[in-house]
Amino acid sequence: MDIDKLMFNTSDSLNSEKARVLLRLILTKTNEYDKIKKAFDTY
């Protein structure tokens, strides 16, 4: 990953440990930014 090209998304009200859990799970499905963002709005 290039630090200048990192794309950020809010974890909503998840703390960092739980955000990590969800990011790991959604990364088993997709690398697409919009889909990752949607997961954080859904779960």
Add this chain to the structure above:
Amino acid sequence: MRIKTATAFVLGLTMYLNGLFADEKPTVAILATGGTIAGTGTSASSNAYSAGDMAINTLIASAHGVENLANLKFNQVANIPSPDMNDEVWLKLAKAAQEYLDDDSISGIVITHGTDTMEETAYFLNLVLKTNKPVIITGAMRPATALSADDPIDLYNAVAAAASEEAKGKGVLIVMDDRIFDARDCSKTNTSTLDTFQSWNSGALGYIDFGHIKFYKAPLRKHTMDTEFNIKEIKFLPKVDIVSEYEGGITDILKFVASRPDVKGIVVAGVGDGNLYNGYRQAYV
């Protein structure tokens, strides 16, 4: 007179039904992973102890009356303090939990767990298990040998919740210190107090008083049956690291973590509402 007759009739009917279904207690599976709840201390007034010493059958013996709530099945999945929780145990635990949940003879499950990473395991299971049955995670803040140990009542309440109708369809629940929380919002907030588990942003879903359950709300974020994740399909979890932001910025650490080829994602625990140091703030959506 009429009211009395009706009451007598209802009482009679209840006694008849109780007799009829006396042998039909729900069956609850208890999956043990270790933690303080299975810990033994050096003295009753000390919090120095070794987590995960006790097997689940020894542990359950202290929860007097629990056998009246349900028929119990035991599975010692692991026996570790929860700071040692890892992907291997997570996947083993989740797969074992799913097997019990798929069994028609099981009404619900209880998972005993150390408190340090309980909220992470709860949220993981909340997203990957496919079930409407109650899945209850519980633990203890004090080892079983301590004064006013909390493991007997936590276990009793957890089994009551797992055997209940009320806890169905609410995802994975944390039952600690007479409170019921949803997996998404609940966190450990204090290093030693019995009421350490709280959902600061949304409050407890309900309360449980010696097995008597009162729910006041249910989680609205999607969980269990309504997620796109299924433990039966998960063989490996990509590596994601957490980097904490602070005064002065974390550019060097972020660069190092981002440069590692095995890291597939990064969680930045930003300041305030997730703010990052000058220069990366713009990247925030």
